[in-house]
């Protein structure tokens with residue numbers, strides 16, 4: 213890495229406090245091109261399952277990756293459709309690094325036309341601008357920076373862009389698990405929040421399970437023969453009150469009931485009622501515990517002759533606290549220090565694809581989440597990213613790749 217020596221030579225101050233000037237200059241040159249890419253991506257609707265839009269984005273991303281010298285494969289993502297793109301760049305070293313993010317959004321068709329990309333008071337707005345098209349743009353333009361610098365000390369750089377994250381990555385998770393197994397490091401580009409103007413990467417994410425409670429009763433006329441009915445809504449209410457404490461504060465497990473449905477007409481004793489709940493956890497044994505406890509609890513019924521069923525479907529696993537992730541976070545913090553900026557390492561309650569890349573039975577790959585742009589109000593009409601976060605984030609990713617490529621950092 214000739215570039216490193218040059219940059220250090222230009223600065224009399226300590227290495228930690230100064231940016232590597234050649235990297236920084238190349239990054240600054242990419243700020244406007246990155247915003248242009250972001251505008252193009254945001255202005256194409258690509259809600260999960262909206263194939264026309266996803267295909268348009270896919271074509272664009274394929275073209276961009278190929279222009280950067282990558283070999284690109286498209287893997288169909290079942291369930292919601294679209295393709296997961298896998299781009300590979302061969303380098304001269306032996307470290308394998310994967311850069312991953314989704315290109316679907318939560319927004320429906322027409323959102324981009326209604327609220328096209330715009331910049332106002334230092335904030336860029338538009339559907340998916342942070343979650344996660346900003347992350348896609350950071351990946352593409354950090355590769356541009358590396359190309360400008362002539363850097364190819366990595367072994368293989370694998371870029372993975374999936375089309376179904378917002379609905380659980382059902383059609384891409386197996387591929388993510390498989391591709392990540394051969395990596396030394398996986399960097400994931402979800403956005404990060406700017407609540408208190410502090411920048412952060414994510415080192416821990418909770419796992420998600422989906423709880424379902426179904427009650428079947430018997431319909432009857434509420435005026436003429438209410439005693440003939442078996443009120444599913446009443447039974448459901450009883451069950452929800454009993455099932456309100458399935459969490460475990462010590463283990464930071466939560467289960468919140470969030471959706472309730474039941475009944476059809478005011479004059480009919482309701483035959484069906486159902487509820488859905490959202491479970492978050494770190495400890496994987498919590499699945500069995502919650503399932504068993506819930507099944508014990510529902511045996512206590514309020515109304516005879518109703519049927520009660522509890523189900524717990526598995527969603528994303530957790531990214532638990534682990535030393536390899538911590539190591540990457542500390543590396544990222546040091547790089548931020550070169551810019552005289554502070555970087556926090558945080559835990560988030562939401563699940564992300566980083567968890568699919570994490571292999572609990574192996575020290576590799578090291579996985580770090582939230583290398584995308586800094587912003588807020590994700591999944592809302594006011595979703596934004598800070599324009600000022602483009603340069604530091606691009607610098608961070610570029611320098612992470614450079615350092616991770618160096619098998620022996622002391623050399």
Ligand SMILES: [Zn+2]
Pocket residue numbers: 314343344377402403
């Ligand atoms: Zn996302």
